[in-house]
Amino acid sequence: MKNLMMAIAALLAFAVSPAQAAGKLSIYHWFEYIPQELLDKFSREFDVEVTMDTYDSNESLLAALKAGALGDYDVAVPGDYMVKILNQEGMLDTIGQNELSNRGNILPQWVDVDFDPGRKHSIPYQWGSTGFSVNRNIYQGDINTTAMIFDPPAELKGKINVLDTSGETLTLASIHLGIPQCTQDRDQLKKLDALVQGAKQHWASFNSDGAKDVLVSGDAAVGMIWNGFGAKAREEGAPIEYAFPKEGYIVWMDNVVLLKDAPNRANAIKFMDFLLRPENAAAVTNYARYTAGVKGVEAHLDPALAKSPEQNPPAGQKGFFVEACDAETQPLYDRIWTRLKQ
Amino acid sequence: MAGGVSSSGGHSVSSAYAAVRNWLLAPSWITIAIFMLGPVLLMAVYSFLTKEFRGGVLWEFSLASYDQFFFDRGLFGDEPPKLHWTYLAIYLRSFIQASVATLLCLAIGFPTAYFIATRPASTRMVWLFLITIPYWVNLLIRTVSMKFLIRDTGPINEWLISFGLLEAPIKMVNTDFAVQLGLFYSYLPFMVLPIYAAVERYDFALSEAAADLYADRWTTLWLVLLPAVRPGIIAGCILVFVPSLGAFLAPDLLGGAKNFMIGSLIEEQFKGAAGNWPFGAACAMVLLTMVLVAVFLYARQQAANARGGG
Known part of the structure; x- marks a missing residue:
């Protein structure tokens, strides 16, 4: 034995x-x-x-x-x-x-x-970009603006997924407002805080690793996403188009x-x-x-x-790299993020 | 678990066995010391240290984490301090959701356990087996499957629409309802099994005696059955409440992660951009303290009851 x-x-x-x-x-x-x-x-x-x-x-x-x-x-x-x-x-x-x-x-x-x-x-x-894709069956208007996320049209309200990372979501919000990243200017930070606080009521979810799935399944009609992941979602059958917002987008x-x-x-x-x-x-x-x-x-x-439209942006686009804030500035953004998810 | 050996031994053990009992218990004591007390002490120490930028700690004593938890100094940190509701609100929400989940589990779990325990002995095992089958599947998979069922284009909404009962889908996914459903579903067997064990040991002659004394069914339930199976109910409630409190799979996957729960707030301090380890540790210590105080008050009340009722 x-x-x-x-x-x-x-x-x-x-x-x-x-x-x-x-x-x-x-x-x-x-x-x-x-x-x-x-x-x-x-x-x-x-x-x-x-x-x-x-x-x-x-x-x-x-x-x-x-x-x-x-x-x-x-x-x-x-x-x-x-x-x-x-x-x-x-x-x-x-x-x-x-x-x-x-x-x-x-x-x-x-x-x-x-x-x-x-x-x-x-x-x-x-390398690629971080922007968002929009379901074209639900919304047919011009999608090339960050307002799709932060000041959405009626059809898209309550059907938005944003990435669950403060870096990318707050950076895209800063681009929407046209303010610098890692600012210490109080008025600009208050505007940023108010913008995301007001937009949250229109958001359905915060999801990063499921960013593709929510678009494919139809749970979200607009989803912040990385361009390649957006291309994969489209190839898996989601009727979506990747936006190149005029305000700019994140390049990484x-x-x-x-x-x-x-x-x-x-x-x-x-x-x-x-x-x-x-x-x-x-x-x-x-x-x-x-x-x-x-x-x-x-x-x-x-x-x-x-x-593939996701890999071939039209000419004259504005891309911004995410900046790493210093030890004095980062806590301000952490506070805005915590207040947002309170 | 080595600990189980001593409790089942009872009084009949020989003195030779009693001598080695402490040694037999040693593995469980050592396990508890290393894997439970150790991390808790580490966390307690970290919560009083100074945070290092982007994760890590500096070995300098600081109360900053607890200050951040309880006092609000405004967006820019220079207003006069006032009591902070941001984090307390997160804790309150977690407590309410865990309480509702516990009540739901009790409402469904108690009748289920009673039903199983009153079946003939030969079929009880089949019922228990049926209860546990879904739980052979990983919790994550079950939670994702739940999302598939309740989403706008999921089978529940599609059936209701195809039968003409609904015009538009009911919004279920990414709501508090979905979180509650997920918690309830995840932890239901933890309520059923301990109550089943208690009801199975219950002597139904007591119910007959109560009926003979003209107690109606409700009175028998309240005054005879429930007190007898109370330990099982309490064990079930604790087993459901505690994991619900720290759950973040259901809130993240079914609730859309729109609001922090205790679990995700702490995770953010270690894995997120905040990178504030002492604050994460302080959040965990506050939770631990709250639970300990609740358990302490409960134990004291039990002791008082035992003295009064003896």
Whole structure:
């Protein structure tokens, strides 16, 4: 009997341990943002066992790293302003000048960026915009204004979903008012507070990870959404159109960063180099429906993307990156957000 | 649980067993110390520390978190302090929702438990089995399924419209009704099972005796059955009330996350842009204190009843 138990235990141990790979790579990534086939391809090519955990906002990435996850992961994919914050917090490792053989593939406009001058810690992953999509069966008028969210027409009242993150929702509200982000001006902050307080009665829900589903299911007729996620919602059958509001919208870039104390630094560098190859960057774009920051992806892209309205804004648009407020200003925005969700 | 061993032992255990009993209990005491007291103490300490910008703490004593909880200094933090209703209102809402969920569960759960306990012994297990089947599925899946059922284009509204009973769909999703429904549905078995256990042990000869003494059915229920099964009812109420208080799946998924609940307010302090760990810890401590005070008052009243009724 004892022998039988031991035999079963040995068999189980054998069954659950994956085939031995030469190395490991531990990724901390957004949800629904990289195709499994691409991870498998990397795994096969470099004989590396890849594990991935996911997060749903830049802030929860920061919180997890602060709470002790630094040292568990090799790479993460923070947005623009969060790259700057992680760097200020000393959580990023520096990539050597000659470590990435495909460094030259980065598009020129993304080589020297404000949030990481000289790209010392990061490479571009994908970029896109945060705006909103409107259900065209319910509303046929002009949708290219942030009033759709903050001062909606009668047809759309009570059918609006906003993202459940203060950064994006309050930034879009600031764009609607035409006031700067991270302001300390009292009149401007009072106007911002009054705007969101007044608009909330027209909102049905605050939902980020379900932003696509509420549009597909018809629970919301207007939904704040990231452009690629909006494209996916449309491709899944939602009769929606992505707006390019005249007041402006949020532009962002996600970046693969090399984390400090990475347990598998060499494999992390290989992975970043792998993602800088045009065919691999294109695979991410084909999956996530955003835009790559790498040269030469066009030949590998899904032809539908070239015509996709979400990826092809009309000329002359105003895009704003989200700013990271300083320690004196951030509590003001936190207070507005808490009052809103009271 | 090792703790169960001692309680079922009773008085018949040998003295040799009594000697090792403390050792047998050690695993549960150690588990409680490490995994319950440890985190609570850590939280108590953190709530008195200074917040570090964007998460984390500075090891300097501060009452700022409790000040933020109880006093309002206006949007810009420089008005004279007055009692703060923002956070208290969030707590009050959570308490009301948890109370309503508990009452609903009791109203449905008690008759159900009574029904099951009065079936022939051979079929009771089948009824209990039926009650637990839906709960083999993960809570998140059940909550999402509930949303599918009650949404504007969901089966309930579509059937009512197709039968001509409704012109336009009833708005159910993203309302307080949906949150209440979700809480009630999630925790119903926690009410049924302890009450069932109590009613099953109840000696129905007592009800017959009451009837023989000309008590009508209501009097028998109020004066004989309910007092006898009261421990089961109280256990059920606590098992429903406490998790409802901290629930955030139902409020987020069914209620649209429009208003903070205690759970989501605390989550925001750790995972959101606020990144205020001491304040999150203070919110949790305030909740813990409220629950402890309520339990303490209840225990004292029970003790007084026991003395008076003895």
